Amino acid sequence: MHSSKSFLEYDRQLWVLFAGRVIAAIGFSIVMPFLSIFLYTEMGVPMTVVGIVFLGNAVAGAVGQVIGGELADRLGRRPIMCISMVMRTAVFLLLSVAIAGMVDLWIIAILLMATSLTGSLFEPATNALVADLVSPGRRLEAYSILRVGQNVGWALGPLLGGLLAVISYASLFLFTALTSMIVAIITYTWISDSSRAITESDKLDASDLKKVWKNRIFIAICLATIPLFIVLGQMTSTLALFSKDIVGISVAEVGYLYTLNGIIVIFLQLPMARYVNKFRMTHVLVVGGILYAIGYFIIGWASSLWILVASMIIISMGENIISSPSINLVANISSEHDRGRYMGVAGIFQTFGWSIGPLVGGILYDSLIDKPVILWSSIATVSLISVFGFTWISKIIPREIDVVDDS
Structure with missing residues (x-):
């Protein structure tokens, strides 16, 4: 276990990135849980179409990741991070005006894709900067620090978003524009570039x-x-809308649910990750998938906030269990020189799942809204596909790949 002194040994810029991650996550999570509620309840957009909007956002985000990574190598980490947040500020300001004026859906959809594109430019530059600043032996811990910062933001953002949504949905996007500008200022002021020239091996x-x-x-x-x-992918789309529209909780209470998720991840992720490291990773992923299935199945029986709370606790525990082994498994199956490439390819599959999640949920929501038990049982069954998949993989994967390296 690292002492507090060892954390202080990190480059000061890592903690600047941590602060920026907290602020950026607050802004992002203020908007995302309530976006599907706004589109469905205020604009009357069918959930299937809402899912298509989310899919468009994910595609734009994937494009942004590719562009951002290339530009970060060619132009430097700091310039791309600053440009990303300044552009995102401008787009969120336009979105605030568009939503206040209740403009056509296609305009809002294009602006949402622009926020995803500009925001995604930031991520590869940030990750590259961490690799530049931190020695290889401590990078995993450094990335974990940033992930904790992100979850701190996710714990605070929905809580604040639930309160702002009572005032107006436009205020959510206005506040997110403010957080994006703060991140741009922090980055410009306290981050120094550390990029290197591209070599043939890159x-x-x-x-x-x-x-x-x-x-x-x-x-x-x-x-x-x-x-x-x-x-x-149901977390920020189908679940939010179902909780408000069918269960009947308030928008503020929806925010409380997401805050609960963030708190559980912040305080239990590291202890749970250390515990599950004792077991084969495919077995742990099976357990995580089962917890996902149980958590989402319970939602179908929800008639009050407290049943949703119980469901969120189980889902969050599953998230904590899955996050560490899913990364370690990819790291173990790759070698040092191609680990980034393997992580990138794995990210394509994850982005694909996250992208079509709201669309799958939207289709099921529109078709089975009057049958909530069947609706959420269907979503839970999707998780069980992964359970069967990892059960089969556990029988064919070499044991040395499937266990955590304790050396």
Whole structure:
């Protein structure tokens, strides 16, 4: 276990990034849980169409990741981070005006895609900067610190968003514009660039990428994670709307649910990750998938806030269990020189699951809204696909890949 002194040994810029991650996550989580509620209840958009809007956002975000990573190498980390947040500020201001004026859906959808595109430019530059600042042996811990910062933001954002939504939905986007500008100022003031020139070894070779796709066990793992991320995608879409529209809780109480999720992740993620490291990772992912299934199945029986609270606790525990092994498994199956490439390919599958999650949930919501038990049982069943997938993988994967390296 690291002492507090060891945390202080990190470069000061890592803690600047941590503060920026908290503020950015507050802004993002103020908007996301309530976006589907606004589109469905205020604009009358069918949930299937809401799912398509979320899919468009995810596609724009994936494009932004690719562009941001390339520009971060060519122009530097700090310039791209600043440009990203300044552009996102402008787009969120436009969104605030558009939503206040209740403009056409297609305009709002385009602006939402622009926020996803501009925001995604920030992530690869940030991750690259951490790799520049931190020695290889401590990078995993450094990235974990940033993830805790993100969850601090997710604990605070929905709580504040639930209160602002009572005033107006436009105020959510106005506040997010403010947080984006604060992050831009922090980055410009306290971050110094550390980028390096591109070398021939940094350039992607198509043959290297083919080797990744030919790794059958790795691709099986990636395919098995898709259903988990489809289910996870319900968190900011179908679950939020169902909680308000069907269960009948207030928008503020929806915010409390997401705050509860953030609190559980913040305080229990590291202890749970240490505990599950004792077991084979595929077995842990099976347990996590079962917890997801149980948590989402319970939602179908929800008639009050407290049943939703019980469901959120179970779902959050599943999230804590899944997060660490899913990363370690990819790290173990790859070698040091191609680990980033493997992580990137795994990210494509995860993004795909997250992207189609709201669409799958939207179709089920529109079709089964009068049958909530069947609706959420169907979503829970999607998680069970991953359970069966990882159960099968556990029988074919070499044990040395499936266990945590304690050395």
